[in-house]
Amino acid sequence: MSTHARRERLLLADLLESAGPEAETLCGDWRTRDLAAHLVVRERRADAAGGIVLKPLAARLERVQAEFRDKPYEELIQLIRTGPPKFSPFSLKQVDEAANVVEFFVHAEDVRRAQPDWTPREIDPVFADALWRRLETVARLSGRRSPVGLVLRRPNGQTVVAHKGTPVVTVSGEPAELLLFAYGRQRVARVETEGDKDAVARVLEAELGLGDSQA
DSSP: OOOHHHHHHHHHHHHHHHHHHBBBOOOOOOOOHHHHHHHHHHHHHHHGGGGGGGGGGGGHHHHHHHHHHHHHHHHHHHHHHHHHTTGGGGHHHHHHHHHHHHHHHHHHHHHHHTTTOOOOOOOOHHHHHHHHHHHHHHHHHHHOOOOEEEEOTTTSSSSEEEEOOEEHHHHHHHHHHHHHHHOOOTTOOOOOEESHHHHEEEEHOOOOOSSOOOO
């Protein structure tokens, strides 16, 4: 049975392939080749991938990613599409689903929404609920750098507090858009904001997210 992670993996691989190796992304100054190398190293080089979250390993991560950036782009796309080797924890369905749904969804939008003619994809209700559940789990972590109180609200009225504080800014939108907002893609997330004008401006400029190159 197909999983959300598997579907998002293939969609991301297709987007990277269509965009080509030098297309812009929403990941800072990364091009699509850089993003593809990051995704491959994350799943296939556990000896280096720790540098995503551990600063002492960051230099090693950069060296290994540079090695992968030099590989043929088509090879990187194929490695993403086929998934991790059997010895990787990511090869386990449960780990893949837990760790990669948001990773692949956000990075797919990093490719899609970096293009000037991008259009939003349609999200089915089942996947929307899956994204909301993950947002509920990580909201406090992704919103910890918010300079003001931050509440995320979906159209059905469900809310999650991403950061406690005052004044409070409420961000309303579909789960996919709220997830992108909470992961630092505020400028491309299609949401509505409520609150003090200055507080809203501060949230829009804040460095939300997990604080690393991972989604």
